[in-house]
Amino acid sequence: ETGVTQSPTHLIKTRGQQVTLRCSSQSGHNTVSWYQQALGQGPQFIFQYYREEENGRGNFPPRFSGLQFPNYSSELNVNALELDDSALYLCASSAGGGSYNEQFFGPGTRLTVL
Amino acid sequence: AQTVTQSQPEMSVQEAETVTLSCTYDTSESDYYLFWYKQPPSRQMILVIRQEAYKQQNATENRFSVNFQKAAKSFSLKISDSQLGDAAMYFCAYSTGTSGTYKYIFGTGTRLKVLA
Numbered sequence: 001e002t003g004v005t006q007s008p009t010h011l012i013k014t015r016g017q018q019v020t021l022r023c024s025s026q027s028g029h030n031t032v033s034w035y036q037q038a039l040g041q042g043p044q045f046i047f048q049y050y051r052e053e054e055n056g057r058g059n060f061p062p063r064f065s066g067l068q069f070p071n072y073s074s075e076l077n078v079n080a081l082e083l084d085d086s087a088l089y090l091c092a093s094s095a096g097g098g099s100y101n102e103q104f105f106g107p108g109t110r111l112t113v114l
Numbered sequence: 115a116q117t118v119t120q121s122q123p124e125m126s127v128q129e130a131e132t133v134t135l136s137c138t139y140d141t142s143e144s145d146y147y148l149f150w151y152k153q154p155p156s157r158q159m160i161l162v163i164r165q166e167a168y169k170q171q172n173a174t175e176n177r178f179s180v181n182f183q184k185a186a187k188s189f190s191l192k193i194s195d196s197q198l199g200d201a202a203m204y205f206c207a208y209s210t211g212t213s214g215t216y217k218y219i220f221g222t223g224t225r226l227k228v229l230a
Contacts, residue, residue: 057215
């Protein structure tokens, strides 16, 4: 069984640029959630995708957008990057979109915005 | 708005001893779930234990147990017989799915140090 993978591992961008982060869900999982974890903080929920549809969103502006593909992998896109977007971005997959399901986390993508 | 508060930024425990990590939350929802996740240094976050709000019985997973006080909105984690491998950041989390729209809220974490 393959776990959750994320790419790239690290990324450096400059303010105003756009970035795309990728996540492959664990085998058999149809739900992907994205989180932003600033240094020394807990993860902040960005949004969740269930069967290619967004079914939950946290308090993030529209410049944070996502996609889920038929194979349940997912992308997180961030436009007009700001310095405060520097963080570890975590992807988590689960079997179903319910709030009780265990989430399996990937190793994260470390984004630095200069 | 729902919130999750972990008031202990750091805790230490002697190996083989017991430690309790605190978590309080605030919500007006009646149907929700609570979790404790562990994030070891430079490793992926994993689920430790979860609790359904409508169940009065406290969840237990081997050396890990919770004290769930719904009226007080408290959800503490007890780790018995602490081991060196328990050293990690521990996050308390809340989730709900009202009307099919889901959200997850994590606390700021408690760093647990295990002393040999």
